Amino acid sequence: MSARHTSRRLLAAAALSVAAHAALIAGSWLTPPVTPPEPPPLSVRLEPLPPPPAKPVPPAMRKQPVRQASAAPRIAIPRPVPVVTPDPIPVITEPAPVAMPESASAPVTAEPTVVAAAEPTVFRMPEAPPLPSFPRRGNITYLLTMGPEQTPVGRTVQTWEFEGNEYRLGSQSESTGLIELLRPHRYHYLSQGTLSDQGLRPARFLASVKRGSRTEESLAVFNWDNHSIRLGRMPQQNTVPLPEGSQDVISFMYQLALAPPAPGRIELPFTRGPRLDVVSFDVLPHEMIETPLGRLRTVPVVQVREQGNESLAIWLATDYRNLPVRIRFYNRDGETSGEQLVSEIRVSD
Numbered sequence: 001m002s003a004r005h006t007s008r009r010l011l012a013a014a015a016l017s018v019a020a021h022a023a024l025i026a027g028s029w030l031t032p033p034v035t036p037p038e039p040p041p042l043s044v045r046l047e048p049l050p051p052p053p054a055k056p057v058p059p060a061m062r063k064q065p066v067r068q069a070s071a072a073p074r075i076a077i078p079r080p081v082p083v084v085t086p087d088p089i090p091v092i093t094e095p096a097p098v099a100m101p102e103s104a105s106a107p108v109t110a111e112p113t114v115v116a117a118a119e120p121t122v123f124r125m126p127e128a129p130p131l132p133s134f135p136r137r138g139n140i141t142y143l144l145t146m147g148p149e150q151t152p153v154g155r156t157v158q159t160w161e162f163e164g165n166e167y168r169l170g171s172q173s174e175s176t177g178l179i180e181l182l183r184p185h186r187y188h189y190l191s192q193g194t195l196s197d198q199g200l201r202p203a204r205f206l207a208s209v210k211r212g213s214r215t216e217e218s219l220a221v222f223n224w225d226n227h228s229i230r231l232g233r234m235p236q237q238n239t240v241p242l243p244e245g246s247q248d249v250i251s252f253m254y255q256l257a258l259a260p261p262a263p264g265r266i267e268l269p270f271t272r273g274p275r276l277d278v279v280s281f282d283v284l285p286h287e288m289i290e291t292p293l294g295r296l297r298t299v300p301v302v303q304v305r306e307q308g309n310e311s312l313a314i315w316l317a318t319d320y321r322n323l324p325v326r327i328r329f330y331n332r333d334g335e336t337s338g339e340q341l342v343s344e345i346r347v348s349d
Helices: 003-028 039-046 056-068 080-084 089-095 095-124 177-182 253-257
Strands: 135-148 151-163 166-175 185-196 198-212 214-223 228-231 238-241 265-271 276-283 287-291 294-303 310-317 321-331 337-348
Touching: 039 228, 135 321, 151 177, 166 253, 177 321, 198 238, 253 321, 265 287, 287 321, 287 337, 294 321
Parallel strands: none
Antiparallel strands: 135 151, 135 337, 151 166, 166 185, 185 198, 198 214, 214 228, 228 238, 265 276, 276 294, 287 294, 294 310, 310 321, 321 337
16 A cells, blocks of 8 residues: 555656646746747847948958957057058059069160260260360470580480370480590480370380490389389389489470479479489479570479489470470589580371
């Protein structure tokens, strides 16, 4: 009886439980339906926001709505605007400079034109200033005498030639007659260099002197870049500093012709080949001299004599483009050892 009583109780409890669940299920739809429909429209309204800024970078805008949902939407919106706008600006401006070299190709073609126009200017400038009215070619013939008595012994011919910005000067003295048979004399000088705004700039000077059977040769090489000069009697040579404005014994005469000095004393570095000395000259007042060409008005330029050294004097003819028409040489004792007096002048352009 106890088992049956227990079974009846379990059946009764199950029936009550089923009835209670049925009642709950049957009435559960009355209260909640109002709230569920509202969330779906909220989620739909938030999703359409990404499309407007999707023009530059769609992936970046997809990440931003997630941040907007968690944070305030007004803060998330200003952030993408400054980030997105600067990015395309450099991208747009960068191709522009890349295209510029194509247009810059025009100036590149113009550069050779400028260089080509500058080259002749550089070469023409040195030609005009040093020779405003000086003949490009010419020669002077001199009567050559020896000693204080001025005994005729031969002749000297000096030549000059200017080509572009280069020059070549030569002087050849030869004895004639009885002197040539007994004790021949030969004096050969050659000066080569360039023209500059300051006049003649020697590059190489060669001197060959023959007295009887003895011949001496001297060479001077001017290095203006290194400011040095190599000179001396051959084959012995030594190198010494080269002062600005240095001249050799031949270029010096024509430097005076190109740029006549004012009266007074001048000093310049000067070489005959064996050594380089700073020499002083006195530019004296005008003097009239007698020559085979007639009386000539000249400017004497006389070297200041130093004890134990040779010296010279030059007379520049003012009516003959300041050419040297008389050249007198003095020995170490200050006596006249020789003289060249003009007998003929020929010039050509």
